[in-house]
Amino acid sequence: MKVRNLVFALTTLALAHHSYAANQGDKNLKGDVKLDGSSTVFPIAEAAAEEFQKLYPNVRVTVGLSGTGGGMKKFSNGEIDIANASRKMKPEEARKAQEGNIAYTEMPLAYDGISVVVHPANKWATKLTMAQLKALWQPGSTVKTWKDIDPAWPNEPIKLYGPGADSGTFDFFTEEVMGKARLSRNDYVASEDDNVLVTGVSKDKYALGYFGYAYYVENKRVLNVVPLAKGKDAVAPSDKSIEDGSYPLSRPLLIYVNDKSAQRPEAKAFVSFLLKNAATLSKEVGYIPLKEATYADILKKFK
Template sequence: MNTLSLIASLTLLATSSGVHARTQDAAPLKGAIKIDGSSTVYPITEAVAEEFNKSEKKVRVTVGISGTGGGFKRFCAGEVDIADASRPIKKAEAEAAAKSGVEFVELPIAYDGLTIVVHPKNTWCSSLTLADVKKIYSASGTAKLWKDINPTWPAVAIKVYSPGTDSGTFDYFKEVTVGKDGAIRSDISVSEDDNVLVRGVAGDENSIGFFGCAYYFENKEQLKAVGIDNGKGVIMPTVDTIENGSYTPFSRPLFIYINKASAARPEVEAFVAFYLAHATELVNEVGYVKLPAAIYAKVANNWKLRRIGTQFTTAAGDAVTTPLAQAYE
């Protein structure tokens, strides 16, 4: 297909899916849009809000970072219009939304690669197995010193950093490392703000922490990424390994959830349409990984149809773990 044909096809897809830019002569929008949730998704949504406000100056968009869990609490109570989430909505949260009369549209918007990092002067730890990570982070873990992982490593205490318990990143990490019923050790430094975690690890040569890949990519000079050996060799978090799924189990989709009632307001409808129309460029700009074009087409269509409910949580309440291309319809 030549370039002109490709552009025409993409334009037709965007228009038919309800994702299009407002014309310059359209009447200015007014109102306020309240968003809260994941600090991982925050850079994407904040970038979208900034670009949106360049043309829609009378719409006030506020983006909070109370964590995925904290954002869902407010969203399910009808207090905010949109929830940023670094994990799918939980069964209990969906039930709370239903109890409050909140119907929602679930939209994947990017890939993230949860990244484990250490200080750049840490010359001994370049990769870890999942069993090693569990030894460090599990409440029953035995790794308190670096030498507890490898006897040739220093006999110094590991300073452990983690997102807080309201964080979707924390939930995801916990489930894939220590299990749904496991527990993370309590003697760690936590924050819902990933920038605080970045500063913590960057300031301590014996530290370890984890957060979304964008915070690592943005702070490469202050941090060192740790490769993950999941039994198939060491895999580093890169755009390619995150997108193709080989960075398993830490490659994951990121979401926004929109209150269906809020979506009836012109400013919210326009904001979400703008979000989807500009997702590919802004996702990459802030350091995350864009979804395949076929997935974005499904996202746009589900938004156009206002498809309510989740496709990523089973009836039993478990997170769907199949690849995004298979799980999302």
């Protein structure tokens, strides 16, 4: 399912069961609000944009999809108001923002767990250790077949799918698995569009890939998720294991708001709307919301 179709279907479902935290919008409010960045955060941001514009029809909210790194570049150049991020801002990105006189505020939106997935016909990879995952994805890896991971597994080539180099998911995954960000083999199908990765793995019995939890949840009919073991026990991603951090690849999802942009009424109204509804939106699109008190505290500080 394409991202926009996913968002439409889930926000329609959300509206059937929830009322968004805004009774009516200011029909006279005008302007543009620009977001770009993480494909993982995209479903939340796009859903918020669609619902916000129903309340504020004269405000145009655009949400780009260039990966966390791509979004940060635009953010530091003052091209966008909000950067969607699936990792923390890097020191060099913060330095570029400072050089561009961009003051900003970091805000967490939800929790995610990067999910390692295989084809449903894969009945052998019922778990992987973090050491095995590292051996598979490290630069110069000699792992070419499933048998190279475990002698009992098929002697068939592994077709790998993963995020591109501009993705925050790529940065976080490599740092957690390899111990250093951006260390990875490069002989895999890379894309900043997670739907490309979903399609690739779902059509190849011997494929393996990784991406955000929401994309696994939406496509679990055509994918199997692989539990990961950091210690003795393997843990699968779930609402509980991601929230309590027992899943090895749990992480926060964030937005970075340009402080100058936030002074504009239309941008301030959108960020407030996003924070008020982040719990509902993140849950509906497959992520794990923060505590309500946390959202209230962030909103209070923002205002």
